[in-house]
Amino acid sequence: MDSTFIIEKSVVILVVFGVTMLMAMYSTWAERKVAAYLQDRVGPNRAGWGGLFQPLADGLKLFAKEEFAPNTPNQFLFRVGPGIAMATALMTSAVIPWGDRLHLFGRDILLQATDINVGILYIFGIVSVGVYGIMIGGWASNNKFSLIGAIRAASQMVSYEVAMGLSIVALLMMTGTLSLKEISEQQAGMNWNVFYQPISFLIFLICAFAETNRTPFDLAECETELIGGYHTEYSSMRMGFYLFAEYANMFISSTILAVLFFGGYNYPGMSWVAENWGVNLANIIGIGALFVKLCGFIFFYMWVRWTIPRFRYDQLMHLGWRILIPLSIINIMITGVVILRGEIFAYLGW
Amino acid sequence: MIQIPDIANATPIQILFCVLSVITLATAFLTIYSKKPMHNAIYLVICFTSISGHYLLLNAQFLALVNLIVYIGAIMILMLFTIMLMNLNKENEVHKPRITRLGAIVVFCLMCLVLIAMFMNSKPIADGSYDVTGEDYQSIQVLGKLLLNEYMVPFEFASVLLLVAMIGAVLLSKKEKIEK
Known part of the structure; x- marks a missing residue:
């Protein structure tokens, strides 16, 4: 392995890490601005222009707060919980193709940390590990509200993972690959998967809301019932880590939605731009296109949060197990029939 | 060696x-x-x-x-x-009867037998006499084809086993509801 390869990958990883942190930080600002807009208020407007320095001020405040630890026999697990939540939220970004490639310094630089051919499974694996951060933290808090919040979060995430996985199966039958890079490449020129698999997209979107514990499925931190849910006992930057992990998750899941269903970095006329203005410019615009799409999804998350009230817990489980899972299985069967229609027609003699 | x-x-x-x-x-x-x-x-x-x-x-x-x-x-x-x-x-740990402990020991011995058999069978592969040249086992395409062609029958049996287990789990949870 040559050293330039290692440097190249390190730079890509560091940039992705920085961008994820920045996006998560400014999602908190955007959330408050969107909420204010939807409720006909002004929102944060003191720190900087339009309150742009608000996230920095919030971070500073969280760091300066006293770190309070409850009287729990599991101090270590209590400390580890937020770390796991944050680490798993950041790890998923490794397989996302942020753009095709840039031609710099005489070599092609892939705009992706790694292209493993089981990319989607990797995301599912990391997401399923992410439950531990909430569960361990909530349990180690030694508080019944935290415990109930943690159990709710975990059971919700496990339940919706099933529907999420099944909704993706229909998409994978069509694409024939698990690599996110190849899925992006297949969607070149407005062949976006959302036009072929709208039901799959809808199920995936709903499950993404449940996986990130966002309203209308934020029963894990349902204030009226559980105080603050699993982070009731947390203070200072540890609580900040949980909240930050939620926004990082939101950013990553928006990106995955954009990559899987909305063409990733592809935009109309990309091949024309690549021919006339050069590959680099075409791919830089591609990165921009991906960010426009994912910012749209982030806005959608916030829009839903400030519009739709919270579900009841049994409604949530009913939706997950009795509606979304059968629907995604039906979707898989329909997709299978459509893919094999030639063989079926030949068999029937039509 | x-x-x-x-x-x-x-x-x-x-x-x-x-x-x-x-x-x-x-x-x-x-x-x-x-x-x-x-x-x-x-x-x-x-x-x-x-x-x-x-x-x-x-x-x-x-x-x-x-x-x-x-x-x-x-x-x-x-x-x-x-x-x-x-x-x-x-305090509320149930006392395990002797038959359970005996069962655990028997199961452990059987498990050892299975493991030994497995290692004996995998010895030719570990020695390098098994020909894997030109096969990309990282690729899930290869794995999928292998599972659904060469190992079709065990694969289907495993899926039937999982289905039975799933139905059993649903049945068990339903039964509890009726008794209440």
């Missing part, structure tokens, strides 16, 4: 393997040794994670991730649920 590794000239892969093995064995031991049920479960999670790491060293990405999703993401989460919701104190 057991080769004693040369520590001074170990490749990064060998170092990684040693570190992972230490973690796997230590956490597996702690899983049994630790007295607190919650800690047992967490040690087991770490043990499974490091086994996933071993699969990655063997270039079996698919296996590593499936291990991660199934064992860590599903089975251990459910295990944690059970531990969190049940009151597992020393």
Whole structure:
């Protein structure tokens, strides 16, 4: 392995890490601005222009707060919980193709940390590990509200993972690959998967809301019932880590939605731009296109949060197990029939 | 013939393997040794994670991730649920009858037999006499074709077994509801 390869990958990883942190930080600002807009208020407007320095001020405040630890026999697990939540939220970004490639310094630089051919499974694996951060933290808090919040979060995430996985199966039958890079490449020129698999997209979107514990499925931190849910006992930057992990998750899941269903970095006329203005410019615009799409999804998350009230817990489980899972299985069967229609027609003699 | 590794000239892969093995064995031991049920479960999670790491060293990405999703993401989460919701104190621990202990020993011996048989069978592969040239076992396309052509019957049997287990689980949870 040559050293330039290692440097190249390190730079890509560091940039992705920085961008994820920045996006998560400014999602908190955007959330408050969107909420204010939807409720006909002004929102944060003191720190900087339009309150742009608000996230920095919030971070500073969280760091300066006293770190309070409850009287729990599991101090270590209590400390580890937020770390796991944050680490798993950041790890998923490794397989996302942020753009095709840039031609710099005489070599092609892939705009992706790694292209493993089981990319989607990797995301599912990391997401399923992410439950531990909430569960361990909530349990180690030694508080019944935290415990109930943690159990709710975990059971919700496990339940919706099933529907999420099944909704993706229909998409994978069509694409024939698990690599996110190849899925992006297949969607070149407005062949976006959302036009072929709208039901799959809808199920995936709903499950993404449940996986990130966002309203209308934020029963894990349902204030009226559980105080603050699993982070009731947390203070200072540890609580900040949980909240930050939620926004990082939101950013990553928006990106995955954009990559899987909305063409990733592809935009109309990309091949024309690549021919006339050069590959680099075409791919830089591609990165921009991906960010426009994912910012749209982030806005959608916030829009839903400030519009739709919270579900009841049994409604949530009913939706997950009795509606979304059968629907995604039906979707898989329909997709299978459509893919094999030639063989079926030949068999029937039509 | 057991080769004693040369520590001074170990490749990064060998170092990684040693570190992972230490973690796997230590956490597996702690899983049994630790007295607190919650800690047992967490040690087991770490043990499974490091086994996933071993699969990655063997270039079996698919296996590593499936291990991660199934064992860590599903089975251990459910295990944690059970531990969190049940009151597992020393006082209300049920006394295990002698037949259970005897059964455990018998099962352990049978398991050893299966493991020995497995290692005996895998010896030709480990010796390098098994021809794998030109096969890309990292690719899930190859794996899928292999599973659905050469190993079609065991694969289908396994899926039927899973289906039966699933129906059984649903039936058990339903039965409890009727009794109430």
